[in-house]
Amino acid sequence: YQIHSPLCVTVAEAWGHEEVHLVRDAASGLRAVIAVHDTTLGPAVGGTRMRLYPSFDDAVLDALRLARAMTYKCALAEMPYGGGKAVIFGDPGRDKSRALLAAYARELDRLGGRFETGCDMGIDLRDVAVMGRLTKHVGHTPSGARNDTAALAALGVFAGIEAAAQALGRETRALHVALQGVGQVGARLARFLAEAGARLTIADVDPLRVEPVVNDLHLLVG
Numbered sequence: 001y002q003i004h005s006p007l008c009v010t011v012a013e014a015w016g017h018e019e020v021h022l023v024r025d026a027a028s029g030l031r032a033v034i035a036v037h038d039t040t041l042g043p044a045v046g047g048t049r050m051r052l053y054p055s056f057d058d059a060v061l062d063a064l065r066l067a068r069a070m071t072y073k074c075a076l077a078e079m080p081y082g083g084g085k086a087v088i089f090g091d092p093g094r095d096k097s098r099a100l101l102a103a104y105a106r107e108l109d110r111l112g113g114r115f116e117t118g119c120d121m122g123i124d125l126r127d128v129a130v131m132g133r134l135t136k137h138v139g140h141t142p143s144g145a146r147n148d149t150a151a152l153a154a155l156g157v158f159a160g161i162e163a164a165a166q167a168l169g170r171e172t173r174a175l176h177v178a179l180q181g182v183g184q185v186g187a188r189l190a191r192f193l194a195e196a197g198a199r200l201t202i203a204d205v206d207p208l209r210v211e212p213v214v215n216d217l218h219l220l221v222g
Contacts, residue, residue, distance in 0.1 A: 005057040008064070015068050019114070020060070025103035031089040032104060033060045035067035036115055037082065043113055044084030046070040047120030048104070048138075050092040059087045084115045092122035093206065098130055105131035105138065113137055118149075121183065154188035161193070173197030181205075182213045190217060 012020050012035075019036040033056075036044045046067060053059040063085045071083025088104060090096070108117065108131070118140045119128060131138045140149070165172050176199040179186050183204070190200055194217045204210050 005061075008057055008060045011061060011064050015064065017064060017067065020064070021107070021111070022060075023104070023107050025100075025107075028097060028099035028103040029090070029095060030100045030103040031056065032086060032107070033063045033089070034084070034086040034107070034111070034115055035060075035063040036084045037064075037067040038071040039082040039114065041074060041082055042080040044070070044082040044115045045074065046083060046085040046115075046117060048086040048088060048117045048123050049120035050088040050090060050096060050122030052091040052095075053087075053089060056089055059089045063087045081116075084117070086115070086117055088122070096122075096127070101127055101130045102134055105134035108137045109135040111137070119184070121181070124184070150184035151188050153185045154192060157185070157189050158192040158196075162196075175199070176201070179203070182209050187213050187216075 015037065017035055017037050018039060019034075021034040021036075023030060023032040023034065038044070044067070051059070053062065066085035067083050069083065070085060074081045074083060088100070090100075108115065116137050116139070118138060119125065125140055128138055128140045161175070161177065162172055165175055172193070173196060175193075177193055178201045179190055179193075181204055182190055182202050186202075186204070187209075190202060190213055193200055200217065202210060202213060
């Protein structure tokens with residue numbers, strides 16, 4: 001793939017990314033970028049998201065940004081991993097297919113474990129199950145596991161909101177919070193905020209996700 005914006009190259013060099021893989025599979029329509037930022041502490045880890053960006057350059061920049069953030073997260077948590085991130089360029093509701101996921105899984109396998117990935121925006125457990133048949137370098141916390149990674153991510157965001165409110169001298173129950181996206185993380189965050197008494201406005205590009213969250217919150221607050 002050709003990156004039209006010199007900004008992508010400049011950013012990768014300035015931020016010290018070790019590898020940036022541009023992936024294309026004409027048969028399945030796969031277009032993707034895999035960014036590996038730093039593997040000083042261990043192999044790169046980070047989710048794979050599928051999203052339709054304004055341009056492929058925008059997808060590359062997002063992968064670069066998120067990969068660097070994963071390096072910092074792993075270091076702060078004292079985990080033996082580095083940072084990486086991947087973006088599949090496309091509309092998950094329209095462009096996702098088994099063939100596309102299989103082609104992406106084969107690319108992960110070719111990296112030989114330098115990048116380990118899992119669910120993110122637009123990629124769910126069903127997709128991971130498809131890819132997991134072709135590579136061991138993709139995974140997710142199984143349903144019913146003791147540690148729910150989506151719940152932990154939502155808890156981290158909730159803690160950040162509480163800290164911001166405290167810094168502003170406000171209580172969480174006095175906040176009006178807008179949530180853009182109520183997937184695995186957003187739905188859990190909505191519940192945490194509702195339990196704390198916050199007023200919520202929620203939205204999602206998939207209208208079918210909104211109704212069950214609204215119903216759940218109505219039951220929660222009565």
